[in-house]
Amino acid sequence: MGLHTFVFKFPDKELKVDFNYYPFPRINKDRNWQGLAIDSLEDIAANKVHTIAMKARERDFIDLYFIMKETDFNLPRLVDLARAKFDWPIDPVQLG
Template sequence: MSHNKSLLTSKQQEFLTFFNHYPDLYQNFYFSGGTALAEFYLQHRFSEDLDFFSLIEINPHEINLFLNSHKIEFSSPQIQFRQSFNRNLFFLTYTDNSKLKLEFTYYPFPQLEIPQQQDNLKIDSVFDIAVNKIFTLSQQARGRDYFDLYIIEQKYSFSFEKLIKKAREKFDYPIDYLQLGINFNQVDHYLDDPILLKKINHEEISVFFKKEAQKLKNKIVK
């Protein structure tokens, strides 16, 4: 895990410092998603949300109460709680009108690798984040996932075949190779999404995913 100059906003840093002080949070949740990926592994883009996952079932209303009762410790924002399917989202609005979105979600999928640790903060491994993103991309296309997976592959050389295999194992769910291939081939429609810090050739990303789509052809049952 490399860590250069922080890409986090002051509000993100402040909340992570708060998180780091409370066992109720750091013992039950680990930090994952795009912001963890960008901050601790790739340094390639800005990311707005802080995503925290738990392997044990949680009561989101208790988290809401906990955050509201301690919010003076992270600049006293207004906190709006919203549930979206199994996701627990917290929208923070500060007095300067800046915003921060948090997610505290039950994620009952055992990690494939031991998370990294910084102080009390457990950080999902880059391999687990990549596997999660492949699984997401097999169900829905999001621009940031193409960029993230491409740069992960360039830096860490994980084969997509291995990521797909591990996604099947981790989520105990069949991968729809046809849909994944379709989403790989639609890469050109999604290349205007994230705020990138590194110059990346869109044509190279497009060619990369279309080649990966070709490799999936023999996996598709006719």
Template sequence: MTDYKLQDDFLEEFFSENLTSDFYLTGGTALSRFYLNHRISDDIDLFTQNQKIDMSTVNFLVLKILSNLKLEIVKQVNTDTFLQYITKSKSGNTLKIDFVKDIPVHFGEFKMVDKVRIDSLENIGSNKVLTILGRSDAKDFIDLYFILQKTKLKFDFLYELATKKDLGLSEFYLANSMHQIQKISIYPKMLVKFDKTKLLKFYSDLARKLLLKIKP
């Protein structure tokens, strides 16, 4: 069960700290809660491009916040570039929080909502292109689809941005990844209705267009 108050409480405490000014909320939660309001999103994804940030210091801060919120840590991962906390509240609600030291390439302007620093639509969109390349998760297909349907951003623009983040991105491999949506049976909980048939056709057509761009 998603507890948005729990998300809000964590974000408010986190962004009240001076240490956190380089981080920003991104991914599905940023997209749904602050732009499109199209689906339920359970996770908090906090990224930074600052390569000098000491993740052990961030970890110390997060542990303090989780204690203040009386959240039990079910699982924890600590590395120099990645932190993950899977937590549970006393009422049984779970909250997964990821901290990522990302590559120093970012597109668009951040926006502030209260104290929370929110990623730009174009940066979220370019990351969704790359995420689809790396995994077959319905929520990523849904997110990119709604970005392209509900905003002025175009796929070719997001693809071009994505190539600047991952030089290995190619039309062939991305087209193959897009075909994987045909095998997906479990979708995220939606806040708006959408036509699954149109979604599948959209990605089938897009994959075909990508393959046509490949020089023989």
């Protein structure tokens, strides 16, 4: 997996953008922006669940909280999606 981070500096703020490569199929494959394949919110949420199961960090819990707050996604559904996407056993206890 590859991670490339770019920081764009503006006079009054900074914008950090991470580009990740995952060798796993996307849940929603038809998402793109100006010819660039992008993850759907569902994919991002499944990725967060997988990341938390592998190496829990506060920021990932916060991201997942806000994704779930703004959508109809629930944790059991996201765990199932992450298991299917990554073909990896995820114990819900690790997420708590």
